[in-house]
Amino acid sequence: MDFTSDLLQAYLETHCDPEPPVLQKIAHETHLKVLRPHMISGHYQGRLLSFFSKLMQPKTVLEIGTFTGYSTICLAEGLAENGEIYTIEANPELEERIKSNFFASGYVNKIKLYIGEAFDIFAVLSHKIFDIVFIDADKRNNYKYYELILDNIRPGGLIIVDNILRKGKILDPKNQENDMRLLREFNDKITVDTRVENLILPIRDGLMIIRKKQL
DSSP states (O other), X not given: OOSSOHHHHHHHHHTSOOOOHHHHHHHHHHXXXXXXXXXXXXXXXXXXXXXXXXXXXXXXXEEEOOTTXXXXXXXXXXXXTTOEEEEEESOGGGHHHHHHHHHHHTOGGGEEEEESOHHHXXXXXXXXXXXXXXXXXXXXXXXHHHHHHGGGEEEEEEEEEEOOSGGGGGGOTTOOOHHHHHHHHHHHHHHTOTTEEEEEEOSTTOEEEEEEOOO
């Protein structure tokens, strides 16, 4: 299921801020040279992430799932003057490409890249309080990531979770694959969690926007 037609998507992209040239290049090279290039956030979703970041002006951002660094750079665009983004990527084969992309973006001094498993690396970051967390990693662990980081989100902070609708497969009761079952459970648990408020945006593959309630 495509939530927007190609024609509507083109209209949306021409009625938001243009994709910065460095991100155009990253997207182009990702599609040419990297496996599963569809994992990149892309123009419209990238502008949404940038928009949220500019609204929040975060001092600290955590990203779980760097891929080639496109979304990291989008989130870095709205950082406070001395803000930093900590991003975790499990695939070591992407490290050099990610570093090159960060250097080209001009935000390299604001980005801290960690290569490894998020559950291991978070122990190093567990003393930090985050304004925004973007979760775009292995979907079966969404809820574990959520519980891991919720205490480290400031009141009023955001958690953004990608690929939450799986191209509409979430609506198919016949699809009982384990990943799909866990994704449904995640969506249901967040919806009734009194610590937060949430909504789902049917953008690309679905974005869950979660706001931690004020104390």
